[in-house]
Amino acid sequence: MSRQIVLDTETTGLSAENGDRVIELGCVELLNRKLTGNDLHIYFNPERESHEEALKVHGLTTDFLRDKPKFATLANDVVEYLRNAELIIHNAAFDVGFLNKEFELVGLPPLRSFVGEVTDTLAMAKAVYPGKRNSLDALCDRFGVDRSNRTFHGAKLDAQLLADVYINLTRGQDALLIDATTDEPAIGTVIAVDLRSFVLPVLRAADHELAIHEELLLQLDKSSKGRTLFRQIEVHAQNAVA
Structure with a gap:
């Protein structure tokens, strides 16, 4: 499986090397791309203050964190929970760097020595949507993932949002998340559908859309010196009809 x-993760600041925690x-x-409910959520006492800008992001005050466990006391539990799994992280270098520093401080090896692999959804999104905003918020909006209850950034909530985004990003489905106990067909199951029973509507471009399309083609004609591929296909199609 x-x-x-x-x-x-949420952190006290931006630099693990400079003492942020x-x-x-x-x-x-x-499990097999379905939620299991076997989640992990821990607050840690970092033994230091959060930077003002970081506090504005996560809202986790020193008073709130004062009675929480120190990372060292639960480090081995975190390792065992993550062991052999593929990690899905948005902007993975940041979280991996912080966790590696925490493990280093308690004498444990880095993440990549005991997890399967690390998948960075930010890198994936940039490859699929180059030149566009690919923050977690932007991807939630793009895929219609509800983030209305997100006042502050929180590690558990952001992980839940990212799970939905990841499924959409890799499968294109609108919503996650089939319970692991349902009888839905497994991923990869081939379901035969008789397409002859469907009548597909023909949506023709409006005049203003055709004008924008033509303007773009003229720009391509200029940059390609008259070798625009679409123009060649268009000519072949017209000749075939004639």
Whole structure:
């Protein structure tokens, strides 16, 4: 079975090397790309203050974190939970860097020595949507993922949102998340559909859309010196009809 952990952290600041610490870890488990409910959510006492800008993002005050466990006390539990799983992380270098520093501080090896692989959804999104905004918020909006209850960034909530985004990003389905106990067909199951029973509507372009299309083609004609591929296909199609 393919076990994936969608992971997010909140931290006291932006630099693990300069002493910033992990204050929240949120993990959502997917088994064969379905939610299992076997999640992990921990707040940590970082033994230091959060930077003002970081506090505005996550809202986790020093008073709130004061009675929470230190990372060292639960580090081995985190390792065992993540062991052999594929990690799904948005902007993975940030979270991996912080977790590696936490493990280093307690004498444990880095993440990549005990997890399967690390998949960065930010890199995936940039490849699919080059030149567009690909923050988690932007991807939620693009895929219609509801983030209306997100006042602050929170590791568990962001991991849940990212799980939905990841499924949409890799399968294109509108919504996640079939319960692992349902009788839905497994991924990869081939279902025969008789397409002859469907009448597909023909949606013709409006005049203003045709004008924009023609303007774009003229720009391509200019840049390609008259070798626009679409023009060649259009001519072949017209000759075939004639």
